[in-house]
Amino acid sequence: MSGMRSYGDPCGVARGLDVIGERWALLVVRDLLLGPKRFNDLLAGLPAVSPNVLSQRLRELTEDGVVRRRDLGPPTRVRLYELTEWGRALEPLLLQLGRWGSQAPPPLEGTLGTDSLLLSIKAAFDPARAAELRGVYEFRIDADTYLAEVADDSVQIRRDTASGQPDATLSTDLDTLRAVCDHQITLAAAVKSGALRLNGDPSARRRLTDLLLAPFEPAPQR
Template structure:
């Protein structure tokens, strides 16, 4: 963390093109930047947590990308009060505005998420954004949804794209969720492709729905 404070930001690199896509890529086109945004959509994160959930990134590159994101107004850094007393990074409104970009990229790349390669790392919460899309397609527009995979648990805030809080979180839901979904990673990947839809996956038993909240009842009723 001290290195983050000592090192000055690197000079901004630019395509030098008067084009909105080029301007956007000036800010987020570097390797790892959008994946850092993906992690920060879960809310404030410590540097060590980011590094743990971005396997393959070096400490120097992560520190550099975070400085760039602060400079470009995508993220901010703050110190938590005691007893936490840790430095955390979080998205600004501008950084949070990248959620639709990440969702579109995920949808575009979903067809490539087929058989897992031996070198592939996986974290349960990496399925959060595809499942948010699947919930919307199933008509679940709001509510707290807990998801249980063999790889771990995470929770989603359906409708979180419209608010200011986290879009998802690692681990079990804080409090009683509106629905609990139990499924496997292959089904998560298939839902990201829309094959099948969430309601169909509930109907054929690939997704087990628990809970008595509105989201759980809506999914069970839609599945018949």
């Protein structure tokens, strides 16, 4: 453990919290679940964190073996942060925490980022629907592209592009995507306005939108 504070408890829960219990640590892990990011990308996804605190968390998580740095050589000369295999093992915990936390009252301020929206798909995915939702889908959101693959009984989502032709593609900006998911506008209205585009055959487009909107369907009234 790189930090100065420890619970001093040999229990696995306490030892885990010694590593990821500091403020912002789990949110850094959350924002790396879909793939590597640059420092500035992490900073943009965590607007309430200061650069100094983010640097400190990345340093601690790197020293503890949860995150690793990867430097891309010329001509890009970019430093990326990505999860180690041990860090990726936190995904089921984070998805379950997201399911649990979604039952708490939402904050008065703040909006979901792209990664959080797409991770909601993974958290809400029903394996029983895998056969009907099977396919390869691209989400082009602002300047980023994400690939969602539904196969067997799971959905895998990562920052990437399809190696071949995806079954369907959704292109939009984050504000429009949030508005659709928050039911401020309908998907049909967003398509009609040109703010959102769907490509692919009708069946594949329907599967893509079902996959996207499933976590955001209104809960049934009791």
